[in-house]
Amino acid sequence: MGLAELQSIHVHPVKALRGFSPREAVVEPWGLAGDRRWVLIDDGGKVVTQREQPRLALAAAEPQPGGGVSLSAPGRAPLVVPVPHPAATVPVDIFGTKVEAVLAAEAAHTWCADFLRTDVRLAYMDDPATRRPIDPDHALPGETVSFADGYPLLLTTQASLDALNSLIALGDHADEGPLPMNRFRPNVVVRGTDAWAEDDWTRVAVGEVEFRVAKMCGRCVVTTTDQATAERGREPLRTLARHRRFGNRLVFGQNLVPCSPGTIRVGDPVRVLG
Numbered sequence: 001m002g003l004a005e006l007q008s009i010h011v012h013p014v015k016a017l018r019g020f021s022p023r024e025a026v027v028e029p030w031g032l033a034g035d036r037r038w039v040l041i042d043d044g045g046k047v048v049t050q051r052e053q054p055r056l057a058l059a060a061a062e063p064q065p066g067g068g069v070s071l072s073a074p075g076r077a078p079l080v081v082p083v084p085h086p087a088a089t090v091p092v093d094i095f096g097t098k099v100e101a102v103l104a105a106e107a108a109h110t111w112c113a114d115f116l117r118t119d120v121r122l123a124y125m126d127d128p129a130t131r132r133p134i135d136p137d138h139a140l141p142g143e144t145v146s147f148a149d150g151y152p153l154l155l156t157t158q159a160s161l162d163a164l165n166s167l168i169a170l171g172d173h174a175d176e177g178p179l180p181m182n183r184f185r186p187n188v189v190v191r192g193t194d195a196w197a198e199d200d201w202t203r204v205a206v207g208e209v210e211f212r213v214a215k216m217c218g219r220c221v222v223t224t225t226d227q228a229t230a231e232r233g234r235e236p237l238r239t240l241a242r243h244r245r246f247g248n249r250l251v252f253g254q255n256l257v258p259c260s261p262g263t264i265r266v267g268d269p270v271r272v273l274g
Helices: 054-058 106-116 158-169 237-243
Strands: 004-009 024-028 038-041 060-063 069-073 076-081 090-094 097-103 121-124 153-157 188-191 203-206 209-218 249-258 262-265 269-272
Touching: 004 262, 038 090, 054 106, 069 106, 076 106, 106 121, 153 158, 153 209, 158 188, 158 237, 158 249, 209 262, 237 249
Parallel strands: 153 188
Antiparallel strands: 004 188, 004 269, 024 262, 038 121, 060 069, 069 076, 090 097, 097 121, 153 249, 203 209, 203 269, 209 249
């Protein structure tokens, strides 16, 4: 690997909604500050994502002072949602695991339900230090995560995306490529590596912050969703199935767990420590 550096940072305040790309971000033990602290749930308390509702790609969430969010979507007036006052929690079912969260104000539920045209509520993780442990098979005692799929951060590399797009161009659905990085909804994107170099990383430093590489990231149907139109295709899963199958997973990117807090900035050097 040559001189690798942090190409971009991506924070998604509400899980499954469009996020924003700051020049720097604070790394907390459970992920980037403000990342996926909010989530939509259905009337049974189950998390709602682009897996079930690709239309969520059209809505955006921007952070507000104090941890709140501003929601926006085409044809709808924006809504500022403050962090809810301390209150009784409700159980949230995220991929079969129950996590306690606090409901937002009624106006937020109405806005989200009207946008999706189905009954949903918006919930907030009030105490990420205690609410949701990471899978113990890939975590140290006490490590927790926000409402991300499973781990505090997701890392991808530009070289691997370029290689994947080259493979898509040779396949049966070449007209769907090249795909942009937002299909994979990463937190950090690294440039200056070889393609697929991240497969072998076990520990990495981004600027002043060190991370443990927990496991490769298995990909789902969300990656086939155009984040600008909410329309679905077949790529990249068709190509990943041919070229990036590890066991029963189609892999792109690596899941990270911070070893210590700190701040990362676009342009920071990226060093492989193991």
